Structures are given as C-alpha cells and as structure tokens.
Amino acid sequence: MPKATNTDDPEGPDGVQIDLISGERMENMATMEKIRMILDGVHDGNIVILEEGLTPDEESRLIEVTMSEISPDEFNGIEIETYPKSKTNDSSLLGRIMGGEESTAKLTVIGPANQIETLHKDETLISALVSRD
Amino acid sequence: MGLFTELKDSISRVTDRLFSEEEPKRIGIYGPPNAGKTTLANRIARDWTGDAVGAESHIPHETRRARRKEGVEIERNGKSVEIDIVDTPGVTTKVDYEEFTDEMEEDDAIRRSREATEGVAEAMHWLREDVDGVIYVLDSAEDPITQVNTMLIGIIESRDLPVLIFANKIDLDDASVKRIEDAFPQHETIPLSAKEGENMDEVYENIAEYFG
Numbered sequence: 001m002p003k004a005t006n007t008d009d010p011e012g013p014d015g016v017q018i019d020l021i022s023g024e025r026m027e028n029m030a031t032m033e034k035i036r037m038i039l040d041g042v043h044d045g046n047i048v049i050l051e052e053g054l055t056p057d058e059e060s061r062l063i064e065v066t067m068s069e070i071s072p073d074e075f076n077g078i079e080i081e082t083y084p085k086s087k088t089n090d091s092s093l094l095g096r097i098m099g100g101e102e103s104t105a106k107l108t109v110i111g112p113a114n115q116i117e118t119l120h121k122d123e124t125l126i127s128a129l130v131s132r133d
Numbered sequence: 134m135g136l137f138t139e140l141k142d143s144i145s146r147v148t149d150r151l152f153s154e155e156e157p158k159r160i161g162i163y164g165p166p167n168a169g170k171t172t173l174a175n176r177i178a179r180d181w182t183g184d185a186v187g188a189e190s191h192i193p194h195e196t197r198r199a200r201r202k203e204g205v206e207i208e209r210n211g212k213s214v215e216i217d218i219v220d221t222p223g224v225t226t227k228v229d230y231e232e233f234t235d236e237m238e239e240d241d242a243i244r245r246s247r248e249a250t251e252g253v254a255e256a257m258h259w260l261r262e263d264v265d266g267v268i269y270v271l272d273s274a275e276d277p278i279t280q281v282n283t284m285l286i287g288i289i290e291s292r293d294l295p296v297l298i299f300a301n302k303i304d305l306d307d308a309s310v311k312r313i314e315d316a317f318p319q320h321e322t323i324p325l326s327a328k329e330g331e332n333m334d335e336v337y338e339n340i341a342e343y344f345g
C-alpha cells in the first residue's frame with residue numbers, strides 16, 4: 001500500500017504538502033494506524049485533511065499520542081480543526097438513538113503547530129496560515 | 134395504600150444505605166490550561182476537608198500530574214455525596230517550552246513542557262478509564278469555542294459521563310457566562326469565581342444534586 005507521506009525530496013523546497021485522506025481509505029484502518037498515518041504526515045510538515053474525521057475515542061488517543069511525541073525544538077504538537085463546527089450539537093439523545101453508531105463525518109484538518117500560525121475556522125471555512133520557516 | 138407507602142419508604146431506606154456505602158465517585162476536573170481547575174479543587178477541598186490539593190499559578194501547565202483528594206463529602210439541602218476530586222493538567226494539543234522562557238530558565242521551561250505533555254497524556258487516559266463524572270472548567274473571559282473544548286466535551290459525551298460546565302472567573306470584567314451557555318447548550322452551566330468564592334452555594338448544590 002502506498003504511504004500517504006512526503007514523497008518529495010526531504011530537503012523539500014518551500015512548498016507545503018497537503019494530504020487529503022478519503023473516508024474510504026480510513027474505513028478499514030485500526031485506530032492506531034490512523035493516528036500513526038496522521039502524525040507521520042504532520043511530523044513531515046504536511047497538512048493532513050481527513051474527509052471523515054475521527055471518533056471521539058480516536059481524538060482522545062490522538063491527543064495522548066501527540067503529547068508523547070512532543071520534543072523541545074523538534075515537535076511542538078498539532079493544530080486541529082473540524083468542520084462542521086460542533087459535533088456535540090448533533091450527538092443529542094435523539095441523534096444517538098436514530099443514528100445508532102455515532103457518525104464521524106466531519107472534515108478534519110490537522111497540521112504541525114510550529115508551522116501553522118493560525119488555523120482559523122468559521123461556519124463555512126477553515127483556513128490555515130502556514131509559515132514557510 | 135398504607136402498605137405501599139410503607140414498603141416504598143423501607144425500600145428507599147435500603148437503597149439510601151446502599152448508595153451511601155458505595156465507593157465515592159471519582160470526579161475529574163478537566164478544562165484548558167489556566168482555567169482555574171486547581172483553584173477550584175483547592176477551594177472545594179478546603180471548604181469540606183480543610184486542606185488543599187495543589188499549586189495555582191498564572192503560568193499555564195502548573196498542574197502536570199493528576200492529583201487526587203479522596204473522600205470529600207459535600208452536603209447541600211439534605212443531599213450528600215462523597216467524591217474523590219481529581220485535579221488534572223490542562224488539556225492542549227500543543228506545548229512549546231519557549232512560551233515559558235520569559236518566566237524561567239530554559240532548562241526549567243523544557244522540564245515544565247516535558248512534564249506537561251506527560252500530564253496531559255495521563256489526563257486523557259484517566260478520562261477514558263478512571264473517572265465517573267466530569268467538572269469542565271472554563272475561563273468565562275475566554276472564547277469557549279476552541280477545538281480542545283469541543284473535542285473534550287465530545288469525548289466526555291461519547292463515554293456518557295455526567296458533566297457539569299463551570300463558567301469560572303466571573304469576577305473578571307470581560308467574563309461572559311452566556312457565551313459558554315450558548316456554546317454548550319446541552320449541558321448545565323454554573324457561573325462562579327473559584328478565586329473569590331462567588332456563587333459556591335450553587336456550585337455545591339449542583340455537585341450534590343448531579344453527582345449524588
């Protein structure tokens with residue numbers, strides 16, 4: 001299986017690689033595989049966009065693993081934003097009863113904290129300001 | 134009829150006793166760095182047990198290990214609950230030691246950030262495994278709609294943990310409790326100032342009622 005990581009020359013010019021990962025591709029991955037793929041991308045300086053986002057449990061593990069990989073002057077952690085804005089709004093009792101499994105369909109953008117100056121979001125837009133050093 | 138009432142009374146006496154002998158509930162105090170979690174934990178512990186839980190500081194990530202105060206018994210309006218309070222490190226997705234170098238030596242800043250990351254990882258673990266309920270503390274003067282808050286509330290909801298949202302620092306001029314209520318309308322929001330001790334009656338009423 002091809003890896004969704006930086007295939008460019010590692011010295012890389014001042015470009016920014018964006019990995020857009022489809023829901024289909026994530027579907028059969030285990031939690032840790034997803035987290036590894038995301039963090040490998042982010043460690044390479046890429047912006048990772050997930051078509052379908054993560055479950056709350058996966059998000060909690062993503063935070064935990066991110067913390068364990070932070071290292072002074074090398075990796076400061078991640079910026080993350082999701083759209084639609086608040087997943088909590090439709091996890092109402094009714095939503096859960098009707099939906100059974102909670103839907104995770106929410107576009108999620110993740111990037112390296114030290115390169116993303118602001119990851120800004122409003123109702124209809126997520127914009128990332130990426131610094132080129 | 135009389136028999137029924139009597140029966141009901143004796144059943145509820147039995148269940149009362151059962152519940153009072155239950156293990157104390159473990160209530161995690163979560164929220165972003167600097168929201169006032171430790172200040173709150175200390176106030177609760179001082180009010181009901183006489184001693185404190187941990188150090189408070191204006192520098193984020195003062196708490197870097199989850200700290201527990203066991204067997205805190207809170208009583209209000211005839212309702213009583215015994216809880217273990219767990220004060221946790223403020224949750225974040227990033228830690229940059231350079232943010233502390235104005236306040237301390239580089240070595241200490243690096244150590245602080247390393248401990249902070251371990252503490253946050255530990256706090257996430259606790260949330261998945263070891264808490265029975267959550268008090269989510271927010272600084273009312275800050276925008277509550279952040280990715281960390283949204284994610285954490287989502288994680289708490291997905292585990293079906295009972296949660297109360299505490300809108301702290303209402304003594305500040307730019308505090309807005311409404312902004313917090315609007316952000317998380319599905320949960321009960323209680324305004325307070327942990328530092329000044331404002332509205333603690335309502336805080337204890339809600340804890341006794343909700344986690345009892």
Ligand SMILES: Nc1nc2c(ncn2[C@@H]2O[C@H](COP(=O)(O)OP(=O)(O)OP(=O)(O)O)[C@@H](O)[C@H]2O)c(=O)[nH]1
Nearest residue numbers: 166167168169170171172190194195196223327328
């Ligand atoms: N004005 C005001 N300041 C408060 C209040 N509660 C806490 N603070 C201040 O906010 C700062 C942070 O308080 P802490 O209790 O250390 O916050 P924390 O959430 O435990 O922070 P971390 O452990 O770093 O995540 C300190 O300077 C406190 O004095 C409050 O109700 N009003």
Ligand SMILES: [Mg+2]
Nearest residue numbers: 170171195196
């Ligand atoms: Mg603290």
